[in-house]
Amino acid sequence: EPEVTQTPSHQVTQMGQEVILRCVPISNHLYFYWYRQILGQKVEFLVSFYNNEISEKSEIFDDQFSVERPDGSNFTLKIRSTKLEDSAMYFCASSEGGGPYEQYFGPGTRLTVT
């Protein structure tokens, strides 16, 4: 069964460093998303991406965040200068359509900023 994959599973970085989180969505999906979950809290939407551009972003997704689809398979989230409060689980998701379709989540990348 096709699935969303994410690498790395765990990333430890120092405050102020840049990190890139990688995702490979399901191959025939056209809509891509990033969510994050701070430990013990609910899952929060960060950004959606379609047709090589951002469709929607939350207030969390400020100038230090960026997304890219560098080739036909990868979807990346870059955090330019990490802060302690960026420590969270980051989930990538993809869906076939933008409407009432299921979003399939990857296993997540746990980012720890020290």
Next chain:
Amino acid sequence: AQKITQTQPGMFVQEKEAVTLDCTYDTSDPSYGLFWYKQPSSGEMIFLIYQGSYDQQNATEGRYSLNFQKARKSANLVISASQLGDSAMYFCAMREPSYSSASKIIFGSGTRLSIRP
């Protein structure tokens, strides 16, 4: 305004019993989708079940069923014959349509379900 409300932060259930996890939602759009996800201690988000707002019948997937009461704006998850492996965090979520872009999912705060042997 909070869109998804899960009022049970934690529940304990005896193995093999049925369990209902509550979820209420708020939206003014007639077209929306409702989801339940399971998050075990390992952290991944596992899609369980989906209900569209125009679906006439309640969704079922194996031991999972969604008790959809549109007028009450509730979408409770029912797990029949619970198993030890059902112990996890369960999130109710909603997706409103966005006709010009990819619509996001909004999550509730979750219910931690613990199954007792």
